[in-house]
Amino acid sequence: MLVAVSPIFSGCSDDNTETPQPEPEPTPDVPDNPTPIQWDEMEAKAGERGVGIKVTNLSENDFSFELTPGANVQSYRMDVYPVSRMYNYLLEEGGKGADADKIEELVLAAIYNSQGAGGYTFKPSVKTFDSWATSKYAQSEIVPDAEYIIITVGCNDDNGQSPADVHICHLTTPKKEIVGDPRMDIDVTPGFTMARITYKPNADCKYFYQYCVASKYIDTYIEAYGEKMYIDFLRHTSKNALDAQTTEEDLTYYPNFGETADPNTPICVTAIALDENKTAGKFMRKDFNLNAIPDEAKQASCTITIGRVGSNTVELKSVMDKYCRAAFYRIFSKSDWEDGNYENSEENTKALIAQLSDSGWGLKNPNYSTNEDESKEGEKIDIPFDVNPNTEYVLAYIASNRYGQSSGLKTATFKTITQQYNPEAALGGDQTTVECTSTDRTKIALKYTFDPDMAVLFHQIINTVKDDKGNIVYDFDQMLKLGTDGKTYEIKDEKEIIKYLLDDRLNNEWDRSKDGTYTYTLTGMSPGTTYVYAYMTVDWHGNLSQIKLLQATTAAIQGGPNPTMILSGKTDQYNRFEVEFKIDKDVAKFRYMITKDTYSTNSRYSYKDCMEGYRSDVMGEAGLETINSTSLNSSETVDKVDRLVALCIPIGKDEQGQDKVGDLYTLWYDQSLGGVISDPAKIFKDYVAPTAKYSTISEMSKRVQKMDRRTPAYLLTPETRDMKRASTVSNMDVKTIVIDMKQLGTHPHAK
Missing domain, CATH: 2.60.40.10 (Immunoglobulins)
Structure with a gap:
């Protein structure tokens, strides 16, 4: 332990009295390092x-x-x-x-x-x-x-x-002077297996880091290396700091401790507040215990029986008693089940029960209530379609009560039927259709109409597919050919397309939607490109239908010499500045962003100075770029900043095909001036009006993604009404995090 020794000051004066000296700031205790690194x-x-x-x-x-x-x-x-x-x-x-x-x-x-x-x-x-x-x-x-x-x-x-x-x-790294007094208070509402944690920043806290785990692991770390080093650890628990000036909903988290929940194990929430420069402010810690489950808690019971069995799907009929809030299941192939030794190993059985509770598929009791007098037995049917033809399977499931306690493991077995290509006998194939409703440069909107007799839809865009070594697995030109009109593609090799559509690696199965229709938009497509979309169905008897083709062409980019945009803005439901950036004409692509306006709020800058600053910002690293009309929301709410500005610069093409950078478009939001402002004259005294001009990038994929309408276990967390202001389970999805309470992370880059 390092001990700080204060210096002794002495002095002389005529009356021989000592001059009082200020007390030095105490040096924080730093323990002896138990794992010194030679560097x-x-x-x-x-x-x-x-x-x-x-x-x-x-x-x-x-x-x-x-x-x-x-x-x-x-x-x-x-x-x-x-x-x-x-x-x-x-x-x-x-x-x-x-x-x-x-x-x-x-x-x-x-x-x-x-x-x-x-x-x-x-x-x-x-x-x-x-x-x-x-x-x-x-x-x-x-x-x-x-x-x-x-x-x-x-x-x-x-x-x-x-x-x-x-x-x-x-x-x-050098210290940076802190701005203001950033602080992050922590409010915790414990439940039985989960907790609601709400972080409450003051005005100076712009960002923060947070971490939640069993208290003993944090205590062990601080005892070994000191609080300062733990603050460093906390500041590196995620790749980036979290935004503190956002909605209360965004600042509320729901750690779910699942099968590891223990009311006798203290849990610790830690947070470090950061100022606008991300300099660390106050370190906050709050310890709590989960609520103890009452001794008289009733165990839940559920029975799942096997209904219809097809080649690629199965019908599961569940009956849950009044104490069962939800059941959780997984389907194993018989060989995987035997390899897992789940029936003969108590340890493996316990591990599977925990796994089902945390990451199985969930069946919610539609008649369940936390008020036992109101809760009733409920039934639910689920139709998973991640099974293969002519294969034996084991269904493993558990029931869970309001406290997250799991019942014993139950199983049921079934075997899928054989699949065959039999379009004449296939039910629902002719009536199941897919049509293109609209396209733009990078999107294709599709509408699906499902016949009730079909079981699973197999569908995908036809592409040439290569393996990791560059070898062609599926060849577009082998599967399709151009028709006599030279524009429309036709089937060339039916067997190869069937093989393509049934390949699990392409992730392309959907079940029938409840209302019989569904809309889906393919994104990330290439502009000016024709795509061929193939689909077929299988019924409950294992009969595959005829293959159908749909052809759609995305809009080509036609940039011109006079690119123009249209900007419009409003506040969204979270009180953030939402701006629509709409292409008008001649735009090949455009740069855009929304940011805190530090130019126009500074009286030293002229209108011209601000425009130059805006242009530099949006064309720099902070600016986003896209080729489609889009919308964007500010990261901060409008009441947290003096003024926000949306910036946009369209880029067209000149006669030689080179980029033609257009004018800067601006749109402001200032609460003190009435909200959305499109006229610079309301902001700049030196503005002379010429011609007025005014106006989230997602992961791109050129494949249809697998649609699964089953409910993951983590969406059916217990104590919904106790933990959430809203009563619907679906609101639990984004901020419900499964916590294992084991360690702070076993690798120096572990997240």
Whole structure:
């Protein structure tokens, strides 16, 4: 333990009295480090079999470094770790009290980790990293006043598999002066197996980090390394800090402890508040216990029987008693069930029950109520379609009561029937249709109409598909051919298309929707491209229908010399600034963003200055880019900032086909000036009106995604009415997180 000794001051005066001296700030207690790492500060020199490290630039939120591979280095491993996370890894892996050789061995194991984020492998020619914070290799933000280590491992081979010398360079980012007094209070409402945690920031808290786990693991860490190092750990539990100035709903989390829930195990919620520069403010901690389940709690009971069995689907009929809030199930092939040894191993049975509760498919009792006098027996039918023809299966399921207690494991068996291509006998195939309702540059909107006699729809866009080695598995030109009109595609190889549609790897099965219709939009398509969509059905007798084709062409990009946009804005249900960016004409693509307006709110800037600043911002790294009309919401609510501004610059094409950058479009939101503002004259005194002009990128996929209307277990968490203001279970999905309460993470890059 380090002890701070205060200096003694003495002085003389005529009356021989001592002048009072201010008390120095106490130095926080830092325990002796149980897992010391041998490193060099800012620069680590290496020999012929190692890689030297030198930090060349260091700021509060970034650093750069140079590496010097030795003459005998054929390749090398390298990564950067927060010291706080490396310490936790060493503690978890038994490094406490270990000697230097053991610590180095564990560090080497971390950088060669095969189950998590191991170190990256580089050729000796790679020697400089100019900005680690913006590097694609960075696993977390670089934050002020935090410790990091750069680890290199020289290797004797070309693939980084034969390690030689290890070198470690340590650095500490500078402190950054804190703005205001950011604070994050924590409100906890415990339940029986879950809790509601609401984070309550003050006005100075702009961002935050949070973590929830069993108290003993946090206590163990702080006892080993001190609170300051735990704050560092907390600031690296996610890749980016969370937005604090958002809605209460976004700041509310529902950790579900599932089968590990124990009212005698203290649980700890920790949070660190950050200012507008992401400098750490107040560290907050709240410990609590889950509620004890009453001794008189009634166990739930459920029976699931097998109804109709097809080739690719099965009907499950469940009857749940009044104490059963939900049942959870999984379907195993008979061979997988036997390999899992679930019936003969008590340990494996318990593990499966926990797995079903946390990640099985859920069947909610429609008549269940937390008021036992109102709760009734309920029935529900589920029709999963992730089974294969002519295969034996085992259905494993449990019942769960209001407290999340699971009943004993029950099973049922069934065998699917044979599947055959028999269009003449197939029921529902002719009446099941898919039509294209609209297209734009990157989207195709589809409407599905299902016949009640069909069981499963197999469908997909026809593409050439290659394996990992580049070998063609399915060839577009083998499956389809152009018709005599030269525009419409026809079936060339029926058997190959059937094989394509039935391939599980393409993830392309849907069941029938309840109301018989469904709409779906394919996104991420290429502009000006014709797509062929194939589909067929199977009925409950295993009969495959005739293959049908649908052809749709996306709109081509036709950029012109005078690109124009239309911007419109409003506040959404969460009081955020929502702006629609609509293409008018001649637009090949456009840049856009919504940001806090720091230009027009500063009286030193003229209208021209602000326009130049806006243009630079939207054309820079913070700006987004798309080729379709879109909408965007501000990250902050309109009452949290003085003024928000939406920016847009359309880009067309000139006669030579080169980009033609258009005018800047602006739209503001200022509550004090009445809300949405399109006229710059309301903001800028020096504005002279010329011609007025005014106006989320998602993961793209060119495949139809699998549609599964079953309910995952985590959506049917217990105590819904106790935990949530809303009563519908569907609202639990986004912020319900399963917590295992085991460790803080077993790898320095574990999230």
